[in-house]
């Protein structure tokens with residue numbers, strides 16, 4: 001079961017530090033230029049979130065929520081702006097993205113912001129997750145690429161906080177995947193549109209001693 005957690009509306013009053021404002025604005029302009037490019041086909045599934053609001057919510061989560069570990073995952077990381085925010089907030093940050101061009105752009109974001117994160121060109125859906133889809137046409141489905149988890153040597157239940165920006169109508173699917181595959185106590189943050197950030201916790205133990213997620217690093221297989 002996923003338990004909804006209310007993000008207070010006052011979260012949008014949180015001060016975003018001036019250097020962050022500059023970085024977020026620079027990322028916004030880079031994304032705009034990328035989307036306006038005429039020499040290559042558009043990546044239709046890539047739409048950027050309101051990064052100020054996501055920053056404020058992540059900062060609030062960091063401050064107020066008990067997390068079952070320190071590993072963060074962005075599903076479909078695009079320019080890896082949210083992954084970079086997570087890294088700056090001292091998460092062990094990882095982003096998985098299906099489009100190689102976006103992985104390249106994500107690497108530029110990490111470099112510009114001088115943060116460390118792991119970016120994986122792969123599929124964020126765990127094996128078998130497609131059976132949870134209520135429609136076969138959902139945008140997250142049908143990416144014929146290798147599993148991101150396989151490449152990482154991790155599973156979805158190794159992450160304590162997952163962020164996604166589902167396409168309209170797809171939020172239910174993302175929730176169902178998280179509910180099936182995430183660890184008890186882990187949290188899912190979704191950007192569902194302007195002023196619409198939603199947060200859930202998967203029911204179950206949230207005692208970090210019972211879920212030694214950091215210790216699970218040894219489960220990682222060597223990367224190819």
Ligand SMILES: C[S@@+](CC[C@H](N)C(=O)[O-])C[C@H]1O[C@@H](n2cnc3c(N)ncnc32)[C@H](O)[C@@H]1O
Nearest residue numbers: 045046047048049076078097098123124140165
């Ligand atoms: C709506 S965009 C969100 C981008 C970014 N996370 C943000 O919040 O600004 C969704 C991204 O997910 C990627 N994507 C969709 N399905 C995927 C999948 N199954 N595996 C990996 N990436 C996927 C798309 O290529 C796209 O970049």
